[in-house]
Amino acid sequence: MDKFSFNLPSFEPPRLPTVDLSNMKFEAETISEQLFQSAQDYQRGLDPDQEVGVMLASFGQTMTINITGIGHKGAKLVKFTGFLMDNGSPVELYQHVNQISFLLVAIPKANPEEPKKRIGFIQE
Secondary structure, three states, rough: OOOOOOOOOOOOOOOOOOOOOOOOOOOOHHHHHHHHHHHHHHHOOOOOEEEEEEEEEEEOOEEEEEEEEEEEEOOOOEEEEEEEOOOEEEEEEEEEEEHHHOEEEEEEEOOOOOOOOOOOEEOO
């Protein structure tokens, strides 16, 4: 060995534990379950001729959606399904978990002769 050589000590990095994520809930799943429960609680307090709607203000306009389902898509998106109150068009709204902000409102039933719609939980 010459004067510029040296022996490097051996280094063994520590083994990291493996984590099973199969039973782990992600943000969107937890938030959508909480929103679903909140909508059900709100629905129980409504008159028989009312259903749950969501009022949203975005894109420079305000819209009201008759909610039929709440769920999630992936770890970060919450999904709402329903119909626009003004024209009955079917809609799906996806919002990032950091942007969730909506107002539950009582709206008249879309069809007074039919039973009150229950909000479903969407699982994908």
